[in-house]
Amino acid sequence: MAEEKLFAGHAVRRIRRAYGLTQGAMADTLAISPSYLNLIERNQRPLTATLLLKLAQSYDFDPRTLTGATPGGGVDAIRRRLSDPMFADLAVDRAQVEEWIAASPDAAEAFARAFDRLSGGSHGGASTAAGGVPIEPEAIASARREIERWRNHFADLDSQAEALADELRLANADLYGAITERLRVKHQLSIRILPFDVMPDRLRRLDLHARQLQLSELLDPASRTFAAALQLGMLEAKTEIDALVAGASFTERAAERLYRRHLSSYFAAAVMMPYARFLRACEATGYDIMLLQRRFGAGFEQIAHRLTTLQRVGQRGLPFFMLRIDKAGQSSKRYAGASASPLVATDRRCPLWHVHNVFARPGTLLPHLVELEDGSRWFTLSRAVHPQTAVSGGVEAEFAICLGLDAKLAVPLATARGMDLKNGVATAIGLGCSACTRPECPQRSAPPTGRVLVFNERERGMSPFTFDQLA
Template sequence: MAEQKLFAGAAVRRIRRSNGLTQTAMAEALAVSPSYLNLIERNQRPLTAAILLRLAERFDFDARSLTGATPGGGVEALRRRLADPLFADLNLDKLQLEDWIAAAPDAAEAFARAFDRLSGAGQRQEADAIAAVRAEIERWRNHFADLDAQAEALADELRLANADLYGAIAERLRVKHQLSIRILPVDVLPDRLKRLDLHARQLQLSELLDPASRTFAAASELANLEARAEIDGLVKGADFAERASERFYRRHLTSYFAAALMMPYARFLRACEGTGYDIELLQRRFGAGFEQVAHRLTTLQRVGARGLPFFMLRIDRAGQSSKRYAGASASPLVESDARCPLWRLHTAFDRPGHLVKDMVELEDSTRWFTIARTVQPQAGREGGIRAEFAVGLGIDAQLAAPLAAARGIDLSAGEATPIGLGCRACTRPDCPQRSAPPAGRVLVFNERERGLTPFVWAGE
């Protein structure tokens, strides 16, 4: 609470109404004046630590839930929805949205739910399940403090037994859980990278996995065995409507624990700050892959020991994203389902294994420093299909100065690529790369002229 102010007026109002209290009655219970409580409910005063403690004591709720209780996900989440071209003619600023949430929190929440439902109409059930999981992950800002703490303690314990993490995990599985690890030829596991054979008490791993992936697979199994209670609690607390969402979320949390075991929080953050977040050095130091390190960078949000707020994307050559985490970045580049082809994230496929840097500027003049590199999750057999993705990391350019990758780059006024959030959401005129007009705009035609793009719209 000392690090940032907590404005949770809508949540306090819900607590009061659910208990059938007037503002006067609740103010008396919290030992504050009714006028002060009114200011809190209107988000004109933050919750102090003392009032938060009284709320928790008198009304029996988890204080951590306040941070996730803002209608519609809060001002920034509502702004992202209102960035849809459908609302392009409306001039809604941050102050108006704050007033809306304070004055009519249920209406703001209803709008958010309706927008999310309509914008996703026609999607497959699996996509809806993934969207629900993404929303839950972002609610936590992809930082699960209890899992991190448990993984860190376990990592310290394993280091005392064996400096080689993979060997230490294998020994722990064997001694404590009577589970051995066996590496099998691809002919034996032709279509699997991992299999748990409980009858033989074996964790069977494919020889296709590289050392980092083998360690991750072994750490994931240890998470299933030793962090089950914590993971079960998080899954239950998410209260998903679909079974598929629960499974996707459980998989994410298991992977989170495995990554935290390989890259323990305090040691990893020190290494990040000491190396300028040099990903290649971090890979070598922690025996991890590029994608594993990139994902871990989005999770560094421990209170009192925060890392830089990165976002991460993983796309294929068609531009489809299979992973995206906003973390604490609040970047619209993650939220958008479409991406601008001018963003050099896509050119990483032209230089496999090389780091591609880019400075981009959105239509609202915000600048983001991004890096990208191709990855191949696992080796393929000769003549077979080998998966390839581009993993991109990004950070607000104003915060990128500590990065080794950003040295020598003018982050504030240097050249930046002007991009949008996909053609349908972008209103930049005369873009030669444009493949579609912006949604919600009226097209105009002039047979006597031809611009850089065939699309011209009213108000341009």
């Protein structure tokens, strides 16, 4: 069997330095030459499964950390940051960036975080807006970085949730009924559905004095099941969740609480959609989201989120990313998963992307084939959703949910049948106007950063801004 290749030189170097070893000493332990280890650390040779096993046997570390995010989001993300006008006089090419990440991964990550906090937020991690006003508070950014470090797949939680789901199915074919009974018998908690006028400002509340999990009548059946599974997870997966939170070593209490909430929600979704059964259903239906909703009694957003988590070793699903945005284009959820998509890395988006069109077409699932400036193609599915929080005369929240993956991998999707994903017509989009250099876009709202504006009073192009094509 061919060995799976993994480029993780920065992580190997970090392990070696943590143990105070020279390349020669570590190479002896791994039974390879120092020159070969040097190539591995510089990401010029892969870390094979055999070497990964030797590393895990020789040093005390979690092998899953080697698949974490590349410092700064990788070479392309660092280069997008370096395209800022403040670096215009520097000729930093791709080779230099690759060497920097390989030699000083922590310094590259530090630069990326500092730039994202102080810049316009359209090049890499996108955590601030113009003027230095945070788009994403540090607590949220910290929690999201930890989620992406695991690629939003937590194997231990998935395994425990899967075993629990099987046990619940044996007790009662109705999952909500089975969870309700388990909470009552094992944890002495009953579930009570309360009218809106009794609990007007909450969807869920745990009343320990009354030993009740109180749920709002506004919640639909899928949301009630999720809320019950969430409570069960907080009780029965507490040890595993505590370990993951402790391993994250957050410096802010808020980040820790946000991460814990994500893990509890992850467990609840894994109970509703057990990994193996859910993946089999995905592959059998061509990832038909509507069918998956009915089969697992879940909402559209719950299915979309679950699709970003299917990264079990030896049993992987397609690498989807997910975005949730409001009508103003602000994102409240974004998970890159294993997709490594630049469409998730920024908080600025192209208005030509159909994710913005779903608000005018409620209930419609919009497929869209898009192409970025680097030539990469992405197949996306977008739909508007309405959380169950509104009553007559109240504000009804509305969000757009977007799922996407590399177009080369979208062939199995039912929604992509009949489309020429490789050579068919794709909409040319960018990563926000300030980062996009397409010259004749009539939708352009701002010129790209780092480009000189060109004025000619005798003519006008398709775009309201004409700029020098050379950076």
